[in-house]
Amino acid sequence: MAAANPPVGGRIRHYRGGRRQDAVAGLVGISPDYLSQIERGLKVPSLPILYALAQELGVPVAALLSDQPPPEEKVVGSPEAAVGRALLGHGPAYSTAPVTAGVLRRRVEAAWHSWQTSGDRFSTAAATLPELVSDVEHALRAARTGSDAGDRRAVLRAAADLYCLLRSYLRRTGRVDLAALAADRAMRAAEDADDPLRMATAQWNLGHVLLAANQPAEAEELALRAAERVASARMPEVERKAMDGALQLVAVLGAARRRRWAQARERLVQHAAPAARAVPDVTNIGWTVFGPTNIALHALSIEREAGETCEALHRADAIDTGPLVSLEREFTFGLEVAACHSQRRDAAAALLTLLGLEAIAPEDLARNPFARRLVLTVVRRARATHARQAEQLAVRMGLV
Structure with missing residues (x-):
């Protein structure tokens, strides 16, 4: 029958x-x-x-x-959805020859470079990440069944780096659920590659997912446990210092999000800052951009969030963002300064800073929820001489 x-x-x-x-x-x-x-x-x-x-x-x-009808042939959805489909297994046919580990490495490094330095990084990522994720996933499937241990490890390393980039991209596009999946994939790839640096980097990324999910206590606990493991990990001293410091900063942010200002300041000064003195700003180990300037940025952020605006602006005057290898960190610095001016109800200074941010990173300004709220506040407060500029900025950002 x-x-x-x-x-x-x-x-x-x-x-x-x-x-x-x-x-x-x-x-x-x-x-x-x-x-x-x-x-x-x-x-x-x-x-x-x-x-x-x-x-x-x-x-x-x-x-x-699935018992649901198969989807239509046309592709519908956002770039984030396309990345999600690739993460969940939609990709090249199994018989398709995988991209080599060397090519994947170069493509992942190029994607990271664009993400950290380009003013239109969201558009670039949306155009390149779905195919790159599919190719990495396909290469992983082939490597896991292959006999070349060296090739397998190289593919796993490229995958771990890509998943960490995906975490950052997906969190900033509002897909915290997929960001958590990407952070988990990064951890598994790093463990399979037996790569201590990438395991520490994956933990750092997972900590930021927990912060984005409004779980600061969990982020702080995870970061401190990971920092303990880094202390005994097999890696060069500069990598150990950089990853320990980066993880300490996640713990600092966890304490600050819980409004434990004294604890955040103490950990920043006693644990993160000493590590930064051994790590030049230009190293960018694990794509964390950890170094002395990053310490100063976190100190500025703590004082601003604690309501110590004058102290925050005093610290901002001493920060030179020139050594930073990340446009994203430069944008974060400018946004903190604009927020300080807004807290002082200085709409003109806040507007001037926001216009500067639009010039270097327009996509970040338009997408960042905090930046959007700042612009709307400036629109409400600006005097007649600046109101028109503020309104035009809001229009360009799609706020009105």
Whole structure:
């Protein structure tokens, strides 16, 4: 008796698209007639065959088992959704030759460089990340079944670095759920590569996910535990200092978010600052941009959040952002200064700073929720001589 007509057959046919039935069947290791019977609902595939079909079609197994109608052919959704689809298994067919570890390394480093230095980094990331994620995921699948241990480790390292970048991108685009998934993938890739530096970097990224999810106590605890492990990890001293300091800064932020200003200041001075003295600003170890200038930025942020605006501006006057290798950190500095001026109800100074930020990082200014609130505050407070400029800035940012 023929099997009941399950949705899996129609979904396999849908995802096969224009590919020849006999070609897909041959790559999976079944006969074209058997695949035809599966697609017509006359046969129910075993789990190994279902898994092989999903890999070859470039979709997760869940996509073939769902009882919902398969999606339309047209691609709908945001870049963040495209990244999410790639993370969840949609990608190249299993038989497609994977991109080599060296090429992946160069592409990931280029993506990181753009993310940290480009004023239009969100647009660039949206255009490049979905394909890069798919290629890395595909290379990982091939490397895990391959016999070359060196190649496997190189792919895992590239994957760990990419997932950390994804964490930053997805958090800033409002997808904290996917940012948490990316941070977890970074941790697993770093552990599989047995790479202490990348394991510490992954913990740093996970700490920032917890901060974004409004879990500062959990972020602080995780960062301090990770810092303890870094102290005994096998890595060069400069890397150890940089990662210890970066993790200490996550703990500083956790204390500050809980309004424990004294504790945040103490940890900054006694734990993070000594590490920074051993790490030049230009090193950018683990893509954390940790160094003396980053310490000064955090000190400024603590005083501003604590309401000590005069002290915050005094600290800002002493900060030189020139050594920073990250435009993002320069933007953060400017935003802190603008917030200080706003707290002092100096709308003209806040507007001038915000216009400067628009010149160097317009996408960050338009997307950052805190920046958007600052601009609206300036619009409400600005006198007639500056009101028009403030309103025009709000229009360019899509606020009005």
